[in-house]
Amino acid sequence: MKIFETEENAQKRLGLYYIPVWEHTDETVVHAIRIFREKWHSYSDKSKRYNIIKLIKELIDPSVSEYLSRLPNHYLSFCPASIKNCNYSDLVKLRGFSYTADQIHFHLRNFVNHSSHTEQDMFFISTQDMLKSFFMYCEGNRPKNSKLAPDLYVNMERKTRICALCGNPTEFSSFIRSWKENGVIEGEENEDNEKSGKKKRPDFSQTYCLNHRPKLHDGSWNATYKQAKRSTKQFEQEVLRLRRQIAHPDRYNAKSGDNLVDEYFYHYLFDSSLDPTNVPELRNLARRMVDSRLTDNKKRILVLHKQGLSNREIGIKLGGLTGSVLTNQAISKALGTIRDEFIL
Numbered sequence: 001m002k003i004f005e006t007e008e009n010a011q012k013r014l015g016l017y018y019i020p021v022w023e024h025t026d027e028t029v030v031h032a033i034r035i036f037r038e039k040w041h042s043y044s045d046k047s048k049r050y051n052i053i054k055l056i057k058e059l060i061d062p063s064v065s066e067y068l069s070r071l072p073n074h075y076l077s078f079c080p081a082s083i084k085n086c087n088y089s090d091l092v093k094l095r096g097f098s099y100t101a102d103q104i105h106f107h108l109r110n111f112v113n114h115s116s117h118t119e120q121d122m123f124f125i126s127t128q129d130m131l132k133s134f135f136m137y138c139e140g141n142r143p144k145n146s147k148l149a150p151d152l153y154v155n156m157e158r159k160t161r162i163c164a165l166c167g168n169p170t171e172f173s174s175f176i177r178s179w180k181e182n183g184v185i186e187g188e189e190n191e192d193n194e195k196s197g198k199k200k201r202p203d204f205s206q207t208y209c210l211n212h213r214p215k216l217h218d219g220s221w222n223a224t225y226k227q228a229k230r231s232t233k234q235f236e237q238e239v240l241r242l243r244r245q246i247a248h249p250d251r252y253n254a255k256s257g258d259n260l261v262d263e264y265f266y267h268y269l270f271d272s273s274l275d276p277t278n279v280p281e282l283r284n285l286a287r288r289m290v291d292s293r294l295t296d297n298k299k300r301i302l303v304l305h306k307q308g309l310s311n312r313e314i315g316i317k318l319g320g321l322t323g324s325v326l327t328n329q330a331i332s333k334a335l336g337t338i339r340d341e342f343i344l
């Protein structure tokens with residue numbers, strides 16, 4: 001076995017006999033699947049000597065029981081194979097590959113409904129999902145959309161976590177949502193991915209959304225993350241101001257420490273359809289404010305503009321606050337850079 005071979009190369013080399021292994025899954029199980037996929041081309045469920053179930057018993061069963069023995073007890077009831085009594089090879093022998101894959105899926109579905117999305121939960125989900133895919137490959141079936149009814153997933157929203165840098169669900173929450181809705185990972189099993197060999201389970205961020213994950217899935221740094229990270233403080237400040245103001249839209253409540261800035265938030269949210277429970281929307285709004293560089297000074301300009309002051313008057317008034325008078329042109333230039341959605 002070629003230990004340092006990439007998954008992409010393994011797929012090219014093994015062709016039809018390739019079985020994917022994913023990142024962030026149990027290494028013992030991964031190792032066993034890697035050995036298995038090197039050997040199984042000469043095995044079948046008909047042959048006595050080269051019996052595929054025997055190969056599962058030799059390679060997969062011990063790795064699974066080793067993996068299960070390392071898990072805390074409360075995971076075990078979400079796994080169809082137990083450490084002592086039932087091995088996957090027995091299950092396959094009795095009921096077949098599809099049944100075994102379905103059982104893993106069924107148990108995992110229950111688990112996902114109970115999961116609090118810790119790193120260890122994620123690890124368990126990925127490993128179980130990889131095993132499910134393994135048995136489907138054994139059957140000769142690529143994993144397909146499951147037949148699970150979407151109404152089983154009513155309690156999903158409650159568990160969605162939000163990106164630290166905006167209002168979107170974290171990548172991991174999106175993964176869980178997609179898993180719950182379809183039983184598969186979005187984009188994971190489609191033709192393009194199969195062709196390009198991108199089979200392995202990506203490392204889903206539990207802190208950031210897809211846009212804001214620190215590194216892209218090809219390993220390079222994400223410029224959007226870096227940019228958003230630099231403005232974290234400002235972002236959080238805007239979130240706080242928006243949340244304060246939306247809680248009391250009838251008065252100045254942003255508590256920015258600056259009357260004109262408070263007045264901006266008051267006017268901006270006065271007719272808003274948002275309410276304090278719209279946290280994702282408010283966070284996305286704050287993100288757009290920061291990304292479009294709607295500074296406090298621009299907010300002041302917008303308020304004074306709304307009060308009917310001319311650009312020259314605005315310049316003088318702001319000069320009184322900041323110490324340097326802004327020209328007519330500077331004011332109209334600043335106004336010109338403001339996104340329509342933020343104009344009062």
Ligand SMILES: [Zn+2]
Binds near residue numbers: 212
């Ligand atoms: Zn984000």
